[in-house]
Amino acid sequence: MTGLAVYEEIDEIIGKHQEEKTPLLSILQEIQERWRYLPGDVLGYVSRKLDIPSSMVWGVATFYSFLKTEPAGEYVIRVCCNAPCHVNGSVDVLKTLQKELGIKEGETSRDGKFTLETTSCLGVCGVAPAMMINDVTYGNLSEDRIREILALYR
Numbered sequence: 113m114t115g116l117a118v119y120e121e122i123d124e125i126i127g128k129h130q131e132e133k134t135p136l137l138s139i140l141q142e143i144q145e146r147w148r149y150l151p152g153d154v155l156g157y158v159s160r161k162l163d164i165p166s167s168m169v170w171g172v173a174t175f176y177s178f179l180k181t182e183p184a185g186e187y188v189i190r191v192c193c194n195a196p197c198h199v200n201g202s203v204d205v206l207k208t209l210q211k212e213l214g215i216k217e218g219e220t221s222r223d224g225k226f227t228l229e230t231t232s233c234l235g236v237c238g239v240a241p242a243m244m245i246n247d248v249t250y251g252n253l254s255e256d257r258i259r260e261i262l263a264l265y266r
């Protein structure tokens with residue numbers, strides 16, 4: 113990621129959190145909220161600005177599953193894998209999505225459209241198994257229903 117404006121924005125984010133006891137996580141979270149992932153050059157910049165070894169910055173960026181060092185797809189699919197969804201077939205939901213999209217959990221499709229993840233309860237256990245695509249929730253998933261839903265996003 114390049115451009116003076118980008119680094120000015122990052123400076124602003126760093127400035128906001130610099131006085132915190134442990135600013136690094138807050139800074140990385142806010143950068144990710146802004147750009148949806150943490151590019152390597154940005155991590156290097158944060159490391160220099162905070163005077164923290166880049167190995168430590170990368171360590172934090174890769175330790176937490178909610179932080180991403182690769183760009184996510186346009187549509188992030190999160191399959192619920194908690195007990196109610198599990199007993200109602202979330203494993204099959206995941207298998208169907210993997211087959212349909214040609215990617216495994218944690219991966220992004222080559223066209224950059226879909227990222228596939230698992231998550232904990234989405235709060236709609238009554239319609240398990242369930243998944244979210246970005247901020248839209250879908251329940252009562254079957255193989256056919258998953259194909260119909262994916263068609264809306266392709």
Ligand code: FES
Binds near residue numbers: 193195196197232240
């Ligand atoms: S367990 Fe899947 S939505 Fe609650």
